[in-house]
Amino acid sequence: MRRLVSLLFVSILLCGCYNRGPITPDAWDLTEKQLDSISFYTTHHYTQNYNFVVTGDSLVVVKQQPEDMSVPDVVTFELQSMGEEMKKDSITLRRNEHVVVADIKTVPTDTIDSVWVKVARDQLTFGWVHENELLSKVSPDDPISQFIDYFSDKHLLVFMAFCVLTGAAYGLRRLMRKGCKIVHFNDIASFYPTALCLLIASSAVLYSSIQLFAPETWRHFYYHPSLNPFALPFWLGVFISSVWALIIWSLATVDDVYHRLPLGEAIMYLVGLAAVCAVIYVVFSITTLYYVGYPLLIAYFYFAIKRLKL
Incomplete structure (x- = not known):
């Protein structure tokens, strides 16, 4: 399974299609209306x-x-x-x-x-x-743009944050009472779950940082989205790469957990891991907008690595 995941990751890197962007004729042949159109497009x-x-x-x-x-x-x-x-x-x-x-x-x-x-x-x-x-x-009229539009809604984000924090707190409390394995607290001897949490936290901070410091770059991506990291500006490319890494690492984490725990315990562990990941995403994506996410990310890395069991 790990070899398959590694092969999939390499295939994605090698097979990305290059997006050349809008093709425009020679600037010397442009009419005034075409120049106005290009100027409007850039802003x-x-x-x-x-x-x-x-x-x-x-x-x-x-x-x-x-x-x-x-x-x-x-x-x-x-x-x-x-x-x-x-x-x-x-x-x-x-x-x-x-x-x-x-x-x-x-x-x-x-x-x-x-x-x-x-x-x-x-x-x-x-x-x-x-x-x-x-x-x-x-x-x-693009599914990626509509996905961004849906999850960028502030009212939805606040509602989702409340539901996630409430549900995760209740669920994790019950799992801990039953003595179930939980990432960071009663963890298994594997680096995969901890690395997945750290990757989600870093991606959430990067996502909010792009919106905070490069809003026009994010707006252009919103109108012209691409899942090919090589066709995007550097930081957007890093973010999209982290999204692909999350998908691949999640598959590797599920495979590793099922090899280390019985089926019932593995399912309970993955449920708890999903709850922790949801809380991490909500907390870091919101706190970064107020600059609190950066010191919080450093503190979280220290906590997660210290609690790691190998």
Whole structure:
């Protein structure tokens, strides 16, 4: 099993596909509109023909041109009188519908949001919407991006942290009362479980550090995700490598535990290990955002290595 895991790890390293990124023509042949599109892409990380999926309950777009919607206050009354007509020209896009960016305009006179985005569901269903409103109700049409979007929700993270800490504390307490083997406390003579916990803690700290110190790099990864560590900036590549390492090391840990304990005890040990890993991820991913995770990680390494039984 260990040889198989090692072979799988080497295969992943050698078989990663290189992502060359967006291909653009020679800069000398670019028109002013193309240059504006590239400039927008570098700051907003998406441009025309980018695909989104609606994640909000609904997204309302209007057929009027942005210039007609973004007018001075002196004509506000006229706009209000046209309200019924404008409502007829609006289109409501529903959750899980797929849209594509058809055009982008900047309207400096708009006091709400100067960037307008034209999205289309199909050839007959399209309209304009403020960028801020659009991005708050859509996600990139990519499963990795949607996974990031789901687990980056602060309310979900707080709720998950409460559930994990409560459930893990209760479960670990019962396991300790029964005298079951538990990582760090009543551990088996194996380095694999401890190394798995340390790897999760380090990955959680790295994940939060990238969001904290390189938010634009993380945002670009959010819009253009890749599981190939060699096609990403250095620290993102290190993080994705740690994710692959977690998968491989988890398989090796399960195999090692089943060889050291009877089936029933092995299952109980792995349940406790999963609870400890969940607590570690939640604690380090949250505390790092407040700079507490760094000294805590050093202290945890010292504790885990000291408690290691070989």
